[in-house]
Amino acid sequence: xxxxxxxxxxxxxxxxxxxxxINLKIDEGETVVLIGPSGSGKSTLIRTVNGLEEIQEGQxxxxxxxxxxxxxxxxRIRKNVGMVFQHFNLYNNKSTIENVMLAPRLVLxxxxxxxxxxxxxxxxxxxLADKAANMPSELSGGQKQRAAIARSLxxxxxxxxxDEPTSALDPEMIGDVLDVMRDIAKDSSMTMLVVTHxxxxxxxxxxRVIFMADGEILEDSSTKEFFENPKEERAKQFLSQVAxx
Amino acid sequence: xxxxxxxxxxxMQGFGYTLLSSLIALVGSMIxxxxxxxxxxxxxKWVRKVGNVYVQVFRNIPLLIITFFFFLVVSKYxxxxxxxxxxxxxxxxxxxxxxxxxxxxxxxxxxGQMEGARANGLSFAQAMxxxxxxxxxxxxxxxxxxxxxxxxxxxxxxxxxxxLDLMYQGNMIAANTFETFSTYIIVGILYLIIxxxxxxxxxxxxxxxxxxx
Numbered sequence: 001x002x003x004x005x006x007x008x009x010x011x012x013x014x015x016x017x018x019x020x021x022i023n024l025k026i027d028e029g030e031t032v033v034l035i036g037p038s039g040s041g042k043s044t045l046i047r048t049v050n051g052l053e054e055i056q057e058g059q060x061x062x063x064x065x066x067x068x069x070x071x072x073x074x075x076r077i078r079k080n081v082g083m084v085f086q087h088f089n090l091y092n093n094k095s096t097i098e099n100v101m102l103a104p105r106l107v108l109x110x111x112x113x114x115x116x117x118x119x120x121x122x123x124x125x126x127x128l129a130d131k132a133a134n135m136p137s138e139l140s141g142g143q144k145q146r147a148a149i150a151r152s153l154x155x156x157x158x159x160x161x162x163d164e165p166t167s168a169l170d171p172e173m174i175g176d177v178l179d180v181m182r183d184i185a186k187d188s189s190m191t192m193l194v195v196t197h198x199x200x201x202x203x204x205x206x207x208r209v210i211f212m213a214d215g216e217i218l219e220d221s222s223t224k225e226f227f228e229n230p231k232e233e234r235a236k237q238f239l240s241q242v243a244x245x
Numbered sequence: 246x247x248x249x250x251x252x253x254x255x256x257m258q259g260f261g262y263t264l265l266s267s268l269i270a271l272v273g274s275m276i277x278x279x280x281x282x283x284x285x286x287x288x289x290k291w292v293r294k295v296g297n298v299y300v301q302v303f304r305n306i307p308l309l310i311i312t313f314f315f316f317l318v319v320s321k322y323x324x325x326x327x328x329x330x331x332x333x334x335x336x337x338x339x340x341x342x343x344x345x346x347x348x349x350x351x352x353x354x355x356x357g358q359m360e361g362a363r364a365n366g367l368s369f370a371q372a373m374x375x376x377x378x379x380x381x382x383x384x385x386x387x388x389x390x391x392x393x394x395x396x397x398x399x400x401x402x403x404x405x406x407x408x409l410d411l412m413y414q415g416n417m418i419a420a421n422t423f424e425t426f427s428t429y430i431i432v433g434i435l436y437l438i439i440x441x442x443x444x445x446x447x448x449x450x451x452x453x454x455x456x457x458x
Contacts, residue, residue, distance in 0.1 A: 050364055079366045089361030093379045102375060107366040148361075155366055 002061070003028045003159050003191040004049055009058035011044060011215075018044045020215040022058070028158070031185045031192040033202040033223075036212035037238060042195040045212070046161050049193065050074075050081045063158060079107060082152030086164040088144040090136040096147050097123065097132040100154045108155065122150040126180050142173030149180055159191035160184065166198060174198070181205070199242055203227055211235045248427050252418045259414030260435050266332045266410060267397045267439065273336040274396065278343025283373060285348050296344070303341035308402050311338055316406040327406035335403075339396045346392060350385030351377055383454045390447030394440050401436075411435055 004026040011019035019041050026032050034042045047053040048060060051067055051074045060067040063080050091099050100119040104110040110118075123129045126146040128139075136144055145165055152160055162181065166174045178201050185192055185205045196202065202209055202223065209226040211219035211234070218232045230236050249256065284296030303311065315330035325333075354377055362372035382389070404412035415432035419425045 052360060052364065075366060075368055078364060083364035085357060085361065085364075087357055089355075089357035089364075091361065091376050092358065093376065093383075103362075103365040103367055106371050106375070151365060 001028050002026060003030070003063060004193065005059075005061040006045075007059040007061070009048070009055050009060055011041075011048060011053065011055050018215050019048070019055070022217060024210065024217060024220065026191060026193060028191055029188050030207050031205055032194070032208045032210060033206035034193060034195045034210045034212060035197070035199075035202065035238070036218075039214075040212040041215040042212050043163055044215075046083075046163050046193055046195050049159075049161055050078050050083055052083075075107075079155060080158045081161065082155055082157035082159070083161040083163065084145070084148050084152055084165045086167050088136075088141075088148045088168075090139075090144055090148055090151070092136055095133050095135055096128060096139065099136070099147055100151045103151070104154050119150070119154060122153055123147075125153075125183070126150045127176065140173060141169045142176050145169065145173075145177045146180055149177070149184070153184070158189075159193065162192065162194040162196065164195050164197070166196065197242060199227075199239075211238070213238075248418075248422060248424050249431055252422070255414050255418060256411075256431065256435065258409065259411035259432075260438075262328060262403070262409045262413075263397070263400050263411040263436075264439060266328065266335065266400045266403060266408065269332050270336040270339060270396055270400065271393055274340035274343050274392075277336065277340035279347050279378070281340065281344035282347035282351060285344070286351060287369070300341045300344050303337050304345070306338075308334060308338045308399055309405060312402050312406055326408075328403060328408045328410075331400070331403035331406050331408040331410075335396065335400055339392060339399070342392050342395075343389065346385045346388045347378075347381060349388075350381030350383075353384050354380050386447065386451050386454065390444065390451075393443055393447065397440050397443065398436065 002025045004024070006022040006024040009019055009022040010017070022045065034046065036042050044053055048055050048067070049062055055068055058068065062077055065072050065077055067077065091102065094102060097119050100122055101115050104115050104118070105112070120129065120132065123132055126149055128143060128146055128150065131139060131143060131147070136147070139147060165181070166177050169177065178198060181194070181201070182205055184190055194206070206223045209221060209223050210217055211226065211232065213234045219226060219230065219235050221231070226235070227239070230239060281296045281299050284292050285300070287293060312331050312334040315325070315334050316327060319325070320330055358376050358380065359372055362376045363369070367375070400410060401412035403410040404416055407413065411432055415428055419428040422428065
């Protein structure tokens with residue numbers, strides 16, 4: 001079953017045509033990496049999936065709900081679709097563990113003792129058990145991002161969106177975050193859509209690679225095929241520019 | 246000193262009413278002000294418009310006129326004392342300023358906080374209550390302190406409508422004893438007894454919350 005499906009989706013910012021006739025199907029459990037030059041619409045595309053950006057035309061089905069239908073309850077979609085941001089967006093007024101526990105408590109009405117147990121387990125998983133009581137301002141960038149991933153996982157989402165999760169990190173922090181993401185990708189039931197410039201991560205983890213430029217999807221192929229034999233000239237050019245050194 | 250001793254109950258009654266009026270107006274204006282601050286930033290355009298009109302009306306009319314409006318006009322339809330009309334006017338007037346202060350506080354919070362909360366599954370109201378407002382209040386605290394102190398002093402408007410407050414009682418005592426200067430010195434000191442601890446408390450709160458972040 002497809003978890004995310006774009007059908008002829010168009011998105012405009014005023015006169016600017018940000019997404020052009022997007023057709024894309026992502027199945028449950030798939031890990032898909034979205035790459036392309038900056039300004040190509042990757043972030044816009046991923047942000048439409050949980051309704052942070054509205055689409056103007058077409059159909060966007062997420063977990064069976066049509067996001068373009070005004071009757072669709074966005075909060076219900078977001079319960080099942082987590083998002084990890086480039087700039088973390090941790091709650092600055094809450095400790096690390098409170099960041100993880102807040103949404104399950106408010107939205108899922110999870111029992112407090114169980115909530116705490118699960119939050120601690122998640123912090124353990126991302127290597128932050130000793131930072132549970134710290135405020136976000138006391139964490140490094142990499143720790144913040146891992147806390148943000150734990151916060152998303154606490155909602156037990158069916159899909160996770162990553163919007164350039166390592167772009168704001170110092171180089172030595174990136175590895176830990178990617179390791180956590182790799183672990184999540186191994187969980188076969190989790191659908192992941194990742195915007196990233198980390199080609200080694202894409203090669204190692206992605207089932208499929210989507211290449212975007214100027215608001216269009218130019219290539220949608222298996223990871224192996226994309227890296228070994230890209231069809232589009234733009235994709236070849238892009239790959240040579242970001243090639244792992 | 247004799248002046249204070251002879252009129253002590255009257256001074257104290259005035260002090261009590263000023264304190265009570267300030268307290269009611271402070272709580273009320275915080276609630277109203279926060280509500281109208283939020284109204285001015287929600288996506289729905291007509292709600293924003295209503296919030297903005299409210300703030301512009303009450304912020305741009307002298308407090309005395311609002312007080313007279315309640316005392317002379319509204320009281321014809323709804324029975325209310327001078328104390329009540331003055332206190333309500335004070336509450337509405339101050340709430341317009343608090344709305345602007347809180348709105349500025351909200352706008353100073355990085356948009357990523359709201360996006361993070363919404364993406365995490367929280368509703369707009371939950372995001373406001375648990376994430377945005379606590380941070381916005383902290384930012385707005387110094388100017389909220391100003392508003393609170395202004396509110397206490399502005400409560401002297403009650404004297405114009407027989408509100409039994411400190412200023413009103415002071416006027417009475419001054420008129421009866423002809424000791425105008427000493428009376429208003431005492432009145433001034435009694436206002437300080439309310440406003441100074443309030444300022445210190447607000448400064449204390451500022452320091453405390455700074456460390457909490």
